[in-house]
Amino acid sequence: MYAMRNPLISLGICLERAFAECRNQGKRPDLIAISGDLCEDGDEEDYRALRTFIYEKAAGVPVAVTLGNHDSKQSFRAGWLGEEGTQPYNWTQTFGDTCFISLDNSVQGNPNGDFVAGQIEWLRATLAAAGERQTVLMTHHHMIPYQGPVLPVKCSGEFLELIRKSQISCILCGHTHHNFEGLLADKPCFTVDGMSFYGENLDNGAVRFREKFGYSLIVLDQGRVLERRIETFDTGRLLGEFFWK
Numbered sequence: 001m002y003a004m005r006n007p008l009i010s011l012g013i014c015l016e017r018a019f020a021e022c023r024n025q026g027k028r029p030d031l032i033a034i035s036g037d038l039c040e041d042g043d044e045e046d047y048r049a050l051r052t053f054i055y056e057k058a059a060g061v062p063v064a065v066t067l068g069n070h071d072s073k074q075s076f077r078a079g080w081l082g083e084e085g086t087q088p089y090n091w092t093q094t095f096g097d098t099c100f101i102s103l104d105n106s107v108q109g110n111p112n113g114d115f116v117a118g119q120i121e122w123l124r125a126t127l128a129a130a131g132e133r134q135t136v137l138m139t140h141h142h143m144i145p146y147q148g149p150v151l152p153v154k155c156s157g158e159f160l161e162l163i164r165k166s167q168i169s170c171i172l173c174g175h176t177h178h179n180f181e182g183l184l185a186d187k188p189c190f191t192v193d194g195m196s197f198y199g200e201n202l203d204n205g206a207v208r209f210r211e212k213f214g215y216s217l218i219v220l221d222q223g224r225v226l227e228r229r230i231e232t233f234d235t236g237r238l239l240g241e242f243f244w245k
């Protein structure tokens with residue numbers, strides 16, 4: 001889109017505003033979670049440059065990512081992790097009393113996402129290892145069927161039952177660029193705004209893209225979501241209108 005600005009501008013604005021908001025409350029973020037589609041067909045150097053930008057802004061706060069359908073797993077692994085490989089990026093780490101799990105339900109070039117063999121087993125084992133800790137699950141693709149016009153990733157009954165019976169406090173998603181809140185298998189499930197634009201379906205079948213970006217601040221305590229504050233920047237800038245074939 002010719003009128004789109006460099007997403008690092010909006011990313012910088014969001015990180016600075018989020019840190020300032022926390023500072024004003026005498027707090028410091030425990031974790032920055034990035035909901036995927038870090039780059040559009042980026043190469044190794046793109047991911048390395050983005051990582052440097054984010055880590056400088058993060059100032060020591062841990063950063064968790066999941067990958068989206070626009071991400072290259074190979075370039076991400078090379079530029080972000082400094083390793084080779086093309087396999088899905090499933091990751092977990094414990095921060096204080098919170099277990100954070102990033103489950104990769106993206107396939108590069110497939111806008112609908114998918115789970116691949118072995119992921120449910122990995123998630124089951126990871127949840128078991130977390131024990132009674134409050135736990136956050138992040139995926140790129142949203143999973144709630146009624147969420148909106150963008151198709152969710154298909155979830156098996158086995159996956160939904162695993163979520164339902166788990167200690168998960170909330171689920172974080174991206175992909176749609178639209179803020180949303182709902183329940184997935186009885187768990188609070190939040191989709192965050194995108195970092196660049198959002199699309200509106202017009203009556204004539206075209207999609208209008210406008211500049212909009214934002215972030216969410218989520219406060220957890222003893223396994224429950226105490227607060228979710230949404231900051232959305234809607235500049236009103238029209239980026240373009242397109243017809244999908």
Ligand SMILES: [Fe+2]
Pocket residue numbers: 037068069070140174175176
């Ligand atoms: Fe996406």
